[in-house]
Amino acid sequence: MRAVFKFDVLKQHSHSSARLGVVTTPHGTIETPAFMPVGTQATVKALSPEDLVDCGSQIILGNTYHLYLRPGHEIIKNLGGLHRFMNWDKPILTDSGGFQVFSLNRLAKVTEEGVKFKSHIDGSTHAFSPEHAIKVQQALGADIIMTFDEPMPYPAEKSAVKISLNLSTRWAKRCKAVHKGESQALFGIVQGGMFKDLRSQSAEQINEIDFPGYAIGGLSVGEDIEMMYEMAEYTAPLLPANKPRYLMGVGTPKDLLACSGMGIDMFDCVMPTRNARNGSLFTSQGKLNIKNNRYQTDGSPPDPACDCYTCQNYSRAYLRHLFIANEIFALRLNTLHNIAFYQNWMRKIRRAIQDDQPFDPNWINPSLEESSAS
Amino acid sequence: MRAVFKFDVLKQHSHSSARLGVVTTPHGTIETPAFMPVGTQATVKALSPEDLVDCGSQIILGNTYHLYLRPGHEIIKNLGGLHRFMNWDKPILTDSGGFQVFSLNRLAKVTEEGVKFKSHIDGSTHAFSPEHAIKVQQALGADIIMTFDEPMPYPAEKSAVKISLNLSTRWAKRCKAVHKGESQALFGIVQGGMFKDLRSQSAEQINEIDFPGYAIGGLSVGEDIEMMYEMAEYTAPLLPANKPRYLMGVGTPKDLLACSGMGIDMFDCVMPTRNARNGSLFTSQGKLNIKNNRYQTDGSPPDPACDCYTCQNYSRAYLRHLFIANEIFALRLNTLHNIAFYQNWMRKIRRAIQDDQPFDPNWINPSLEESSAS
Numbered sequence: 001m002r003a004v005f006k007f008d009v010l011k012q013h014s015h016s017s018a019r020l021g022v023v024t025t026p027h028g029t030i031e032t033p034a035f036m037p038v039g040t041q042a043t044v045k046a047l048s049p050e051d052l053v054d055c056g057s058q059i060i061l062g063n064t065y066h067l068y069l070r071p072g073h074e075i076i077k078n079l080g081g082l083h084r085f086m087n088w089d090k091p092i093l094t095d096s097g098g099f100q101v102f103s104l105n106r107l108a109k110v111t112e113e114g115v116k117f118k119s120h121i122d123g124s125t126h127a128f129s130p131e132h133a134i135k136v137q138q139a140l141g142a143d144i145i146m147t148f149d150e151p152m153p154y155p156a157e158k159s160a161v162k163i164s165l166n167l168s169t170r171w172a173k174r175c176k177a178v179h180k181g182e183s184q185a186l187f188g189i190v191q192g193g194m195f196k197d198l199r200s201q202s203a204e205q206i207n208e209i210d211f212p213g214y215a216i217g218g219l220s221v222g223e224d225i226e227m228m229y230e231m232a233e234y235t236a237p238l239l240p241a242n243k244p245r246y247l248m249g250v251g252t253p254k255d256l257l258a259c260s261g262m263g264i265d266m267f268d269c270v271m272p273t274r275n276a277r278n279g280s281l282f283t284s285q286g287k288l289n290i291k292n293n294r295y296q297t298d299g300s301p302p303d304p305a306c307d308c309y310t311c312q313n314y315s316r317a318y319l320r321h322l323f324i325a326n327e328i329f330a331l332r333l334n335t336l337h338n339i340a341f342y343q344n345w346m347r348k349i350r351r352a353i354q355d356d357q358p359f360d361p362n363w364i365n366p367s368l369e370e371s372s373a374s
Numbered sequence: 375m376r377a378v379f380k381f382d383v384l385k386q387h388s389h390s391s392a393r394l395g396v397v398t399t400p401h402g403t404i405e406t407p408a409f410m411p412v413g414t415q416a417t418v419k420a421l422s423p424e425d426l427v428d429c430g431s432q433i434i435l436g437n438t439y440h441l442y443l444r445p446g447h448e449i450i451k452n453l454g455g456l457h458r459f460m461n462w463d464k465p466i467l468t469d470s471g472g473f474q475v476f477s478l479n480r481l482a483k484v485t486e487e488g489v490k491f492k493s494h495i496d497g498s499t500h501a502f503s504p505e506h507a508i509k510v511q512q513a514l515g516a517d518i519i520m521t522f523d524e525p526m527p528y529p530a531e532k533s534a535v536k537i538s539l540n541l542s543t544r545w546a547k548r549c550k551a552v553h554k555g556e557s558q559a560l561f562g563i564v565q566g567g568m569f570k571d572l573r574s575q576s577a578e579q580i581n582e583i584d585f586p587g588y589a590i591g592g593l594s595v596g597e598d599i600e601m602m603y604e605m606a607e608y609t610a611p612l613l614p615a616n617k618p619r620y621l622m623g624v625g626t627p628k629d630l631l632a633c634s635g636m637g638i639d640m641f642d643c644v645m646p647t648r649n650a651r652n653g654s655l656f657t658s659q660g661k662l663n664i665k666n667n668r669y670q671t672d673g674s675p676p677d678p679a680c681d682c683y684t685c686q687n688y689s690r691a692y693l694r695h696l697f698i699a700n701e702i703f704a705l706r707l708n709t710l711h712n713i714a715f716y717q718n719w720m721r722k723i724r725r726a727i728q729d730d731q732p733f734d735p736n737w738i739n740p741s742l743e744e745s746s747a748s
Contacts, residue, residue, distance in 0.1 A: 041695070041701055042692070045702055047703070048703065071698075075670065079671070079692075085691075085692055086692065087687045297449055297453070315453060317445065318453075318459055320445075321415070321444065321445040322416075322417060324445075327415055328705050329419070331702050332422070332702070
């Protein structure tokens with residue numbers, strides 16, 4: 001029988017609220033704090049599953065909204081589920097689709113029942129309810145699935161945020177009510193915008209429903225970085241210490257370090273993959289724009305401190321050439337490096353917790369400090 | 375000391391003029407008849423060097439014209455040459471740039487000295503002479519390099535073809551005169567358009583200069599397939615039996631089979647890579663357009679008879695999804711399969727020569743018979 005979901009905290013950092021842990025799922029384990037590359041359309045853009053493993057990824061994220069619209073969750077289910085469809089046999093987390101329904105559909109209509117929206121692909125009309133979001137995620141078959149909630153835009157009136165978080169709580173209960181079986185772990189999501197008392201209220205309500213893991217939603221949506229940190233730091237300890245905490249959509253290497261120190265265990269962000277496709281590489285020496293003329297004759301690897309396939313085999317000059325010449329291989333090499341940089345970064349964080357060493361501010365190169373929330 | 379260039383014929387097919395051979399170069403050996411994937415801009419589009427080896431490629435082709443313009447041959451030379459630049463340590467053949475100078479520059483001006491042309495990238499003015507084409511190819515450092523010649527458009531007047539082939543012969547002599555050293559093998563090119571007597575005349579002139587290998591140029595340029603076969607079949611035996619014969623820019627699987635039977639040893643063509651990027655897959659059951667609706671729910675591999683990475687791990691439904699969703703990974707998986715199909719095809723041809731079995735017409739699926747020349 002396949003392993004059911006569990007979370008073990010192996011070590012508490014004495015210098016921060018960080019903890020070293022292991023999430024166990026039917027498709028294997030995840031060392032935490034963990035970074036999850038985003039595989040929106042059943043592929044982490046430009047990488048193969050083998051590439052993802054090579055650069056240290058233990059879990060990836062899939063987007064329910066996109067997969068529901070194309071190719072369709074029933075098609076994926078009939079082909080054996082998302083793991084088999086995309087040839088990835090390690091853990092997968094799917095979001096509920098809520099975030100994309102709202103961010104890709106400005107005219108989405110919310111009722112108590114759920115949301116009506118138009119496809120960003122062909123304009124066709126669709127409806128998502130909490131029950132339907134669970135059904136779609138069950139068809140996809142991820143190891144960790146998320147409750148369907150209403151993300152709030154930023155800035156938002158406190159009264160509107162309060163109404164919304166209560167709706168999200170009722171939806172979370174409906175998700176839990178229709179979710180069956182131990183093969184998928186359903187995580188609840190705390191909302192509450194930038195208001196601490198609403199964060200407390202949401203956390204209390206969501207905790208009471210009782211989930212095997214909890215996410216902090218509604219951050220990194222346009223607020224400044226100090227606000228994001230303040231909210232994450234306030235919210236994390238409101239969640240049970242023996243359950244994994246997932247900060248959705250965050251962030252920069254600096255954000256991952258800072259928020260690990262607040263007791264966050266899981267992260268996802270399009271930043272490394274999207275930056276790579278724009279020619280922007282994360283390195284131990286700072287951000288590197290591979291399009292820059294200065295790299296035209298530069299025979300050194302993108303990051304001399306990096307052990308990834310890209311850095312071991314290719315020069316900045318070659319990567320610049322491929323990028324300028326619009327070559328497809330450029331996107332793979334850049335993405336592979338950026339994901340490797342992120343995964344090496346998480347490894348560094350985990351090692352510091354393991355060794356109970358303080359997180360070293362010198363890890364952060366000034367030019368890497370730009371925030372995903374800014 | 376590195377191996378110098380040589381060609382050994384291992385076996386003569388008794389059912390055709392085909393022969394089994396081995397080309398030895400400083401970067402390794404090539405079993406012939408061989409297919410060379412095209413790596414125009416220092417990358418075979420969408421594939422890594424490891425992908426190329428995995429699908430059975432023993433040599434690739436680079437385009438001198440493109441690499442001269444971008445990133446520049448001197449830059450590549452200073453970075454250790456094309457092999458090191460692109461992380462490919464097996465044999466490389468570079469063309470002379472002549473074909474692209476003419477096909478990408480309708481206003482290219484030809485004199486006895488050489489050709490003046492404008493860059494297709496930025497419109498800047500450049501000049502190529504036979505001497506310069508050799509110099510650029512020496513900087514790139516391929517194992518096999520080509521003489522600089524003037525390809526003729528099709529159709530062309532016999533008188534114009536005759537003038538042109540004589541110019542190409544004078545240029546071939548100039549190439550040979552400036553080419554030094556055994557680390558690169560310089561191949562001559564036979565021209566002569568669609569006129570047998572001119573093919574004979576060109577072959578005689580080029581043979582007399584004495585090269586370690588010979589190419590047949592100026593075919594697959596718009597003539598019908600019967601004409602291409604007739605010219606290749608007529609020209610091949612005009613070239614020395616103990617030197618490799620390379621038919622430039624050809625072709626379909628059917629073409630490779632037919633022309634191997636005429637005694638051709640080497641081929642290159644963009645067809646498998648370009649088709650892949652358009653969603654067209656070569657399979658043992660015929661051509662497969664992965665965009666087709668019928669594959670939406672098809673869990674079978676692209677080609678059940680294929681042992682490539684793509685066919686072993688992914689379904690038609692997945693490949694269709696990736697392609698429709700404009701995912702980068704689609705291009706890699708499709709290209710990898712098409713190159714594997716071509717390399718398996720060449721293996722089949724070589725095995726038939728080895729076993730002295732006739733080339734089997736049933737190898738050719740009717741829908742694979744479309745010609746590159748049509």
